[in-house]
Amino acid sequence: GYARFGATYSDNADDWNTASRLRLQFDVSTETDGGIVFGARQRFQTEENLSTGGATDPNNSNGARFYMSTNGFTLAMGNILGVIEAAPNLYLPTASSGMGLEGNGFYSLAANTSSNGGRFAWTAYDSAGAGAVEGVEVLYSMNGFGAHIHSTEYSYGVGANYTFSGYTVAVAYEEWDAAAPGGQVDGDSILFASIGGTIGAFDVALAYASTEFSGVEADKWSLKGGYDFGTGLTVYGFVASEDVVDESYGIGASYDLGGGVSLEGGITQTDEALDDTIVSLGAFFSF
Amino acid sequence: GYARFGATYSDNADDWNTASRLRLQFDVSTETDGGIVFGARQRFQTEENLSTGGATDPNNSNGARFYMSTNGFTLAMGNILGVIEAAPNLYLPTASSGMGLEGNGFYSLAANTSSNGGRFAWTAYDSAGAGAVEGVEVLYSMNGFGAHIHSTEYSYGVGANYTFSGYTVAVAYEEWDAAAPGGQVDGDSILFASIGGTIGAFDVALAYASTEFSGVEADKWSLKGGYDFGTGLTVYGFVASEDVVDESYGIGASYDLGGGVSLEGGITQTDEALDDTIVSLGAFFSF
Amino acid sequence: GYARFGATYSDNADDWNTASRLRLQFDVSTETDGGIVFGARQRFQTEENLSTGGATDPNNSNGARFYMSTNGFTLAMGNILGVIEAAPNLYLPTASSGMGLEGNGFYSLAANTSSNGGRFAWTAYDSAGAGAVEGVEVLYSMNGFGAHIHSTEYSYGVGANYTFSGYTVAVAYEEWDAAAPGGQVDGDSILFASIGGTIGAFDVALAYASTEFSGVEADKWSLKGGYDFGTGLTVYGFVASEDVVDESYGIGASYDLGGGVSLEGGITQTDEALDDTIVSLGAFFSF
Structure with missing residues (x-):
């Protein structure tokens, strides 16, 4: 697991607050005589002293993901990953998977469209709650090619990606066929596509998503990049543009102290959901 | 701990559903200079991504059982086992302790009488909740003989068993002396008796229970057996008959894949609580 | 972590009850190349089969405390210790930190003033709940000198202590500047002071606290001592006097069985909140 602590600032709230998360992760697995690995993952996560799930009592375990895996083939159930969540270059390759210590609202994700309410609307491994209902997924990877399909009580998804010469191209699609607890309705969909790779000390990725929720479409582009100075310091940033709202951009840095410890900081400026400047470090x- | 995942089917619901459980078990213990072992057991259990306790938030720890043990004598407190729950040959010797992956409703248990509502009505180590209130129990085992008494805020129990030549005979009795949260009232009782043993690759057991809840009596017989093919495959089944309802029967199989992994499947037909066919695998x- | 189980008696309730607690403690830490330790502590605690937090469902994790520590300097966040809670000689040096198995109401704490409702009113590492809101603290220790300051959403605190020739003198002060969830209001305060040390097989401490809650002051003295017979047996006791109520006193004993196991028992007589005799063993x- 991991822990992080520091402070956040929101220009709208005009207030600095403490920020913390402790994630205890239990990964259990065993292997059959025939070489099939069976395992499960469960997290116990606490944020700002409270349950990530939102209760004032910090009871914090999530739903478990169960899997069996052999020869590049994985079958999983329960709190599944989901095809959008697992698509390469959706998230930034940072400690928070976004900007700074906590992600700063994750405006860098192309699939996070604000104008139609499509923020984190996809099926994902839920660190704080039960996750997918009746979730089942199959992943396959071989010779740089990866495929991923999932099914839940409310949606299905399909994804594919291919890695060649240090570049990865990916596409993923999720569609709902029933009204879901997250507010999605029949016919809602997310299409995500990305390309990213590493050029020397640079890593760069371009991501695109087209989302439709309750009949409202929103498209978003996100260009992301980072530079590793080779001294423990990495600097990264992004620019994202959603078609019916203004841009978001951000810049951040990570400094490695060794022993698995790093200092993280980042600032994000967004005009998406509401005009705001967010800092976390x-x-x-x-x- | 253990994990299991698969699917269940109920003929009444006419629906297949995913089925999963993750049980993280913490067993802690230490030993005094005089050789007395002090310990405790607590479980964190999740089913179908949710708390086994039923909340939508998967917060899943149970009450702890505390014990001290020396020379065949054990004193325990808290979330105690209870005399009926711990009686030999109440449960099947399978991975689920019942039929198939999940137990299929546990109609194989003689003490589970449906006609008077006496299903899982006894004091038991609760994997999902707090367990017994003011529970204390003493167990003693010596030279094949075992004795067990317990006391809770609402009931007391006494049990005994004896093992000779590979056979075990057991009897256990629990009686309530106050209205309990589980719905039991003063005067309710469960009497359980069993005999079981192993003959070569066969194991067989016969169990009987007489239960009285709110003045309504119900008696139930259950005959259970299994055969180990010696190839990793075990086949087992049961027939149970309750006096005022029809029979239940089931057949199942377990296939050992090594490394602690097995495939489990079973089908149960019951006319007890309601006519149903249940499959889990x-x-x-x-x- | 630790576990304890036994029985308690209250003369007012005129009833013996079982008593138990299981504390699973997760301490995680890592160290940077420069020798700075980063860590966090979280507990999962169950009492009498239930969550210490009070819910009937035993979901029992607390808020985490996060820290970084180097060269005697510690910065911590989250579920912080607090200056009163961490002051030397506030608690007894027993297994329960009070009398007997469970503390018997902790009347031995000078800062626990009953007449003005100031029982456990200070900021403290909460084993059962989220703990401080927006808590940050800094501790520093060097050459026998210790300093401690903290800040929360509702209070600030400052403490200092000095150890010389086996004696420790300490003073700590916490004051509220806003109405807090615990019932404290702006202007409430706790001043705590103590001196304690070891003379051969004796340990002795004198503690004093002056508390003000909602304009009502209460002062309390507590004299505490113990004697280690060197045979595994330790006997200890206290006398405490609050200015507007009568005295509390208690005597207890601990017997070490080796392997981290001990028998604990104690009796407390109090006239503070209400006249009562309390036993736990x-x-x-x-x-």
């Missing part, structure tokens, strides 16, 4: 350590 | 692994 | 073991 602090220490991150894995254990 | 999938993978089980311990870690 | 049982077994304690750490793991």
Whole structure:
């Protein structure tokens, strides 16, 4: 698991607050005589002293993901990953998977469209709640090619990606066929596509998503990049543009202290959901 | 702990559903200079991504059982086992302790009488909740003889068993002396008796229970057996008959894949509580 | 962590009850190349089969405390210790930190003033709940000198202590500047002071607190001492006097069985909140 703590600032709230998360992760697995690995993952996560799930009592376990895996083939059930969530270059390759210590609202994600309410609307491994209902997924990877399909009580998804010469192209699509607890309705959909790779000390990725929720479409582009100075310091940034709202952009840095500890900081300016400047900074350590 | 995942089917619901459970078990213990072992057991259990306790938020720890043990004598407190729950040959010797992956309603248990509502009405170690209120129990085992008494805020129990030449005979009795949260009232009782043993690759057991809840009596017989083919495959089944309702029967199989992993499947037909056919199958692994 | 189980008696309730607690403690930490330790502590605690937090469902994790520490300097966030809670000689040096197995109401704490409702009113690491809101604290220790300051959403605190020739003198002060969820209001305060040390097999401490809650002041003295017979047996006791109510006193004993196991028992007589005699005894073991 990991822990992180520091501070966040929101220009709208005009207030600095402490920020913290502790994630205890239990990965259990065993292997059959025939070489099939069976395993499960469960997290116990606490944020700002409270359950990530939102209760005032910090009871914080999530739903478990169960899997069996052999020869590049994985079958999983329960709190599944989902095809959008698992698509390459959806998230930034940072400690928070977004900007700074906590992600700063994750405006860097192309699939996070604000104008139609499509923020984190896809099926994903839920660190704080039960996750997918009746979730089942199959992943396959071979010779740089990866395929991923999933099914839940409310949606299905399909994804594919291919890695060649250090570049990865990916596409993923999820569509709902029933009204879901997250507010999605029959016919809602997310299409995500990305290309990204590494050129020397640079990593760069371009992502695109087209989302439709309750009949309202929103498209979003996100260009992301980072540079590793080779001294423990990495600097990264993004520019994202959604068709019916203004841009978001951000810049951040990570400094590696060794032993799994790093200092993380980042600032995001967004005109998406509402005009805001968000800062988060602090220490991150894995254990 | 262990994990299991697969699918269940109920003829009444006419629907297949995913089925999963993750049980993280913490067993802690230490030993005094005089050789007395002090310990405790607590479980964190999740089913179908949710708390086994039923909340939508998967917060899943149970009450702890505390014990001290020396020379065949054990004193325990808290979330105690209870005399009926711990009686030999109440449960099947399968991965689910019942039929198939999940138990299929546990109609194989003689003490589970449907006609008077006496299903799982006894004091038991609760994997999903707090368990017994003011529970205390003493167990003693010596030279094949075992004795067990318990006391809770609402009931007391006494049990005994004896093992000779590979056979075990057991009897256990629990009686309530106050209205309990589980719905039991003063005077309710469960009497359980069993005999079981192993003959070569066969194991067989016969169990009987007489239960009285709110003045309504119900008696039930259950005959259970299994055969180990010696190839990793075990086949087992049961027939149970309750005096005022029709029979239940079931057949199941377990196939050992090594590494603590097995495939489990079983089908149960019951006319007890309501006429139903139940199937559960999938993978089980311990870690 | 640790576990303890036994029985308690209250003369007012005129009833014996079982008493138990299981504390699973997760301490995680890592160290940077520069020698700075980053860590976090979280507990999962169950009492009498239930969540310490009070819910009937035993979901029992608390808020986490995060820290970084180097060269005697510690910065912590989240579920912080607090200056009063961490002050030397506030608690007894027993397994329960109070009298007997469970503390018997902790009347031995000078800062626990009953007449003005100031029982456990200070900021403290909460084993059962989220703990401080927006809590940050800094501790520093060097050459026997210790300093401690904290800040929360509702209060700030400052403490200092000095150890010389086996004696420790300490003073700590917490004041509220806003109405807090615990019932404190702007202007409430706790001043705590103590001196304690070891003379051969004796340990002795004198503590004093002056508390003001909602304009009502209460002062309390507590004299505490213990004697280690060197045979595994330790006997200890206290006398405490609050200015507007009568005295409390208690006597207890601990017997070490080795392996981290001890028998603990104690009796407390109090005239503080209400006239009562409290007994708790049982077994304690750490793991």
